[in-house]
Amino acid sequence: MNTGNNSSDAEGMKIPLQANPPVAKVCPHNVNISCASCRLNELCLPIALSKSEVHQLDEIVERNRPYKKGDHLYRQSDEFKSVYAVRSGSFKSYVLSDNGQGRVTGFFLPGEIIGMDGISSKKYANSTSALEHSSICEIPFVQLERLSHQLPNLQHHFFAIMGNEIAKDQQIHTLLSSYTAEERTASFLLGLSSRYARVSLSPTRFLLPMTRSDIGEYLGLTVETMSRIFTALQRKGLIAVNNREVELLDIEALRAIVTAS
Amino acid sequence: MNTGNNSSDAEGMKIPLQANPPVAKVCPHNVNISCASCRLNELCLPIALSKSEVHQLDEIVERNRPYKKGDHLYRQSDEFKSVYAVRSGSFKSYVLSDNGQGRVTGFFLPGEIIGMDGISSKKYANSTSALEHSSICEIPFVQLERLSHQLPNLQHHFFAIMGNEIAKDQQIHTLLSSYTAEERTASFLLGLSSRYARVSLSPTRFLLPMTRSDIGEYLGLTVETMSRIFTALQRKGLIAVNNREVELLDIEALRAIVTAS
DNA sequence: CGTAGTGTTGAATTGAATCAAGTGTCGTGG
DNA sequence: CCACGACACTTGATTCAATTCAACACTACG
Numbered sequence: 001m002n003t004g005n006n007s008s009d010a011e012g013m014k015i016p017l018q019a020n021p022p023v024a025k026v027c028p029h030n031v032n033i034s035c036a037s038c039r040l041n042e043l044c045l046p047i048a049l050s051k052s053e054v055h056q057l058d059e060i061v062e063r064n065r066p067y068k069k070g071d072h073l074y075r076q077s078d079e080f081k082s083v084y085a086v087r088s089g090s091f092k093s094y095v096l097s098d099n100g101q102g103r104v105t106g107f108f109l110p111g112e113i114i115g116m117d118g119i120s121s122k123k124y125a126n127s128t129s130a131l132e133h134s135s136i137c138e139i140p141f142v143q144l145e146r147l148s149h150q151l152p153n154l155q156h157h158f159f160a161i162m163g164n165e166i167a168k169d170q171q172i173h174t175l176l177s178s179y180t181a182e183e184r185t186a187s188f189l190l191g192l193s194s195r196y197a198r199v200s201l202s203p204t205r206f207l208l209p210m211t212r213s214d215i216g217e218y219l220g221l222t223v224e225t226m227s228r229i230f231t232a233l234q235r236k237g238l239i240a241v242n243n244r245e246v247e248l249l250d251i252e253a254l255r256a257i258v259t260a261s
Numbered sequence: 262m263n264t265g266n267n268s269s270d271a272e273g274m275k276i277p278l279q280a281n282p283p284v285a286k287v288c289p290h291n292v293n294i295s296c297a298s299c300r301l302n303e304l305c306l307p308i309a310l311s312k313s314e315v316h317q318l319d320e321i322v323e324r325n326r327p328y329k330k331g332d333h334l335y336r337q338s339d340e341f342k343s344v345y346a347v348r349s350g351s352f353k354s355y356v357l358s359d360n361g362q363g364r365v366t367g368f369f370l371p372g373e374i375i376g377m378d379g380i381s382s383k384k385y386a387n388s389t390s391a392l393e394h395s396s397i398c399e400i401p402f403v404q405l406e407r408l409s410h411q412l413p414n415l416q417h418h419f420f421a422i423m424g425n426e427i428a429k430d431q432q433i434h435t436l437l438s439s440y441t442a443e444e445r446t447a448s449f450l451l452g453l454s455s456r457y458a459r460v461s462l463s464p465t466r467f468l469l470p471m472t473r474s475d476i477g478e479y480l481g482l483t484v485e486t487m488s489r490i491f492t493a494l495q496r497k498g499l500i501a502v503n504n505r506e507v508e509l510l511d512i513e514a515l516r517a518i519v520t521a522s
Numbered sequence: 523c524g525t526a527g528t529g530t531t532g533a534a535t536t537g538a539a540t541c542a543a544g545t546g547t548c549g550t551g552g
Numbered sequence: 553c554c555a556c557g558a559c560a561c562t563t564g565a566t567t568c569a570a571t572t573c574a575a576c577a578c579t580a581c582g
Contacts, residue, residue, distance in 0.1 A: 095435055098520050103439050105431045117431055119424025125431060145417060152410050159406065162423040163380025169430035170366045170378055170386060174356055176437035177481030178364050181570065212529065220438030225570060227530055243529080243579080259359050442538065472560065486538060488562050504547075504561080528579075535572070546561070552554090 033087075034058050035137075043111035043198060044085050045139070045157065053151050060143040063087075067130040073114065075127040080118030082138045086110045089134020090209040093117075093126040094217070104217040107131075107210060110199045113161055131209040176220050179261050184219040185229045186257040189239065193248055204251070208244045294348075295319050296398075304372035304459060305346050306400070306418065314412050321404040324348075328391040334375065336388040341379030343399045347371045350395020351470040354378075354387040355478070365478040368392075368471060371460045374422055392470040437481050440522050445480040446490045447518040450500065454509055465512070469505045 035046045035058045046054045062082075066089075067073070073084055076095060086108050093106040093114070105126050108114050118124040119141065148155040175184055197203035208215070212226040219226075233239045238254055240247040248254060296307045296319045307315045323343075327350075328334070334345055337356060352369040366387050369375050379385040380402065409416040436448055458464035469476070473487040480487075494500045499515055501508040509515060 093431075097435075097439065097522055099522065103435045105434050116424055117428040120421040120428060121425070125428045145413075145420065149410065149413050149416060152406075155410055155416060156406060159419075159423070160381040162420070162427065163377055164382070165427050166423065166430065167378040167381060167386045169427060169434065170354075173366050173430065173433055173437065174358075174364045176434065177478070178358065211527090217438070222571060223529075224531085224572080228570090231530075261358055261360065473562095474560075483539060484561075485540080485563085489538090492562075524582095526579105526581095528577100530575105530577070532574085532576105533572100534574100535570105537569100537571090538567105539569090540565100540567070542563100542565085544561105544563080546559105548557105548559085550556085550558105552556095 033063070035061060038087070040085075040087065040111040040199065044137075045113070045154070045161075048153050048157055049151065050153075053153060056147060056151065057154065060140060060147060061085075062138040062140070064136055064138055066133055066135045069130055069132050071130050073128040073130070073136065074118075074124050076125065077123045080115070080122045080124055080141065082140045083113055083115040083119075083144065084128075085137040085139065086112050086114065087135040087137055090131045091128050091134060092131055092210060092214055093128045095126045102217060104210075104214050107214075107218065109195050112195075113165075116162055116165055131214075179258075181219075181221050181225050181229050182232065183258055183261050184221065185215075185226070185233065186238075186254045188215065188219060189246065189248060190251070190254055190258065193251070204248045206246060208246055294324070296322060299348065301346075301348065301372040301460065305398075306374070306415070306422075309414050309418055310412065311414070314414060317408060317412070318415065321401060321408060322346075323399040323401070325397055325399055327394060327396045330391055330393050332391050334389040334391070334397065335379075335385045337386065338384045341376070341383045341385055341402065343401045344374055344376040344380075344405065345389075346398040346400065347373050347375065348396040348398055351392045352389050352395060353392055353471060353475055354389045356387045363478060365471075365475050368475075368479065370456050373456075374426075377423055377426055392475075440519075442480075442482050442486050442490050443493065444519055444522050445482065446476075446487070446494065447499075447515045449476065449480060450507065450509060451512070451515055451519065454512070465509045467507060469507055 035041055035044075035054050036051070038044070038046075041047070041054070046057055049057065073091065088110055090110075091108040091114060092104050093108070094102045094104045096102050108128075114128055114136075115124065117126060144154075144158070148158055175187055179187065192206065192208075193203040196206050210218075212230070213223045215221075216223050216226040221229075230239070230241050233254075234241050236253075238248070238250045238257075240249055296302055296305075296315050297312070299305070299307075302308070302315070307318055310318065334352065335342075347369050349371055351371075352375060353365050354367040354369070354375070355363045355365045357363050369389075375389055375397075376385065378387060405415075405419070409419055436445055440448065453467065453469075454464040457467050473491070474484045476482075477484050477487040482490075491500070491502050494515075495502050497514075499509070499511045499518075501510055
């Protein structure tokens with residue numbers, strides 16, 4: 001009910017769209033992996049938990065089969081049931097405005113938590129779908145709360161995760177309310193860069209899992225503007241773009257653009 | 262250290278800037294009031310707590326003396342120590358951009374919680390100051406965490422408060438990324454309206470505690486645009502404005518503006 | 523191989539910013 | 553209690569960044 005239409009392509013072996021594939025030999029979409037052995041456990045929910053605590057967390061985590069591009073984790077106003085941790089691939093959250101066009105509210109990379117907007121109203125405030133072949137750990141919220149009550153470390157950490165989300169959202173508020181198109185784009189690219197770095201992927205070369213249109217909706221700009229800015233940044237020698245492939249050639253200069261504001 | 266320069270005007274008896282003063286006879290800035298007897302306890306942290314639980318919460322709440330207009334609760338990158346519940350008056354959070362000009366990231370009315378952006382980084386991400394003579398309950402976060410661990414109700418409720426903040430921030434993301442100046446303003450006024458209603462003040466007549474410039478910074482618009490939009494909405498007969506005094510004359514029409522997007 | 527989705531580029535348009543010049547309001551100190 | 557100064561707000565003229573409209577190129581996938 002709250003999960004979208006998964007594909008039947010459960011054994012998909014497609015190489016992930018990351019420029020630098022992870023070192024681990026296991027398929028990143030592998031369903032049979034515990035929190036304890038997950039290469040993301042240092043960044044995800046298990047952070048700061050002891051071995052036995054991680055084991056308890058493991059018990060409540062549901063590892064769904066992989067999601068195909070476009071599959072939904074949940075849809076706007078579905079009943080809130082779980083939060084999700086991205087194990088591989090990437091997702092976008094979006095809302096549909098009354099006139100039909102969507103607005104992207106967030107992108108999620110491995111190790112990041114999805115769905116916290118539904119906690120208070122008991123309904124998800126947006127829809128979330130996979131941008132590519134991806135896999136997810138689902139954490140039923142009632143059980144997460146119960147376990148948090150038992151494990152102060154987990155409670156502390158989940159407060160921190162939510163606080164971080166709040167801080168990030170406020171940065172975006174500032175970005176949208178005062179940055180130019182170029183500043184927004186530079187900031188977005190730098191943000192992606194550090195998020196890829198966090199999961200040990202190259203911070204300077206990566207594939208964008210989302211379309212220009214998605215980025216534009218996220219940054220409050222049109223596709224055309226996105227395209228023009230990418231071209232402009234490339235002409236200035238700050239980045240190299242080829243379709244979804246991006247290379248950041250001059251991080252300092254990009255940072256200077258953002259800070260200029 | 263983390264609190265700004267409070268004034269010595271502890272016994273200030275000024276009538277609060279609300280259009281409809283609260284029914285309670287006690288001074289709304291009164292320092293000596295317990296959570297149990299606070300008229301906001303149905304909307305604030307004590308929600309859903311039992312009598313004895315409220316009593317325990319009471320023990321950790323610090324009721325500082327009132328803040329004068331402009332006094333700071335904390336400043337950007339101060340060490341995170343507490344979250345704050347507004348008891349009376351109002352506050353704004355803002356960040357200063359490198360070129361010196363500020364961007365307002367939030368307004369806070371009675372019963373609302375301030376400071377959650379500092380939880381994860383252990384530093385406040387913005388500065389927060391009083392917009393008028395105001396009073397606050399300070400809740401040291403370490404103790405709030407400890408108590409949440411003991412009281413599942415409190416843990417649950419604080420998760421909900423944070424989730425609500427996240428959902429709200431995402432709505433603003435959408436607003437900033439796709440609404441026109443008029444839509445933003447209408448949405449802002451309707452938002453204020455329901456927040457005043459929540460604390461039993463008139464949803465149609467209220468005084469704005471913040472300047473046009475504050476609103477503009479919050480909505481990503483200039484003061485001049487704010488002024489023009491207010492005038493335009495007034496000419497259309499949707500609102501009546503006189504300085505800080507606002508009356509919403511046609512809520513449905515305002516809603517229609519917002520939904521039009 | 524064809525088609526739908528994605529991306530690019532150009533020209534015209536426009537909503538809001540900027541620049542500029544005021545008036546109104548409030549709190550303070552003389 | 554009034555006068556002063558600082559700040560808050562308004563209104564108009566002009567500019568500009570980004571959107572819109574339009575046409576086309578690329579790619580990827582069934």
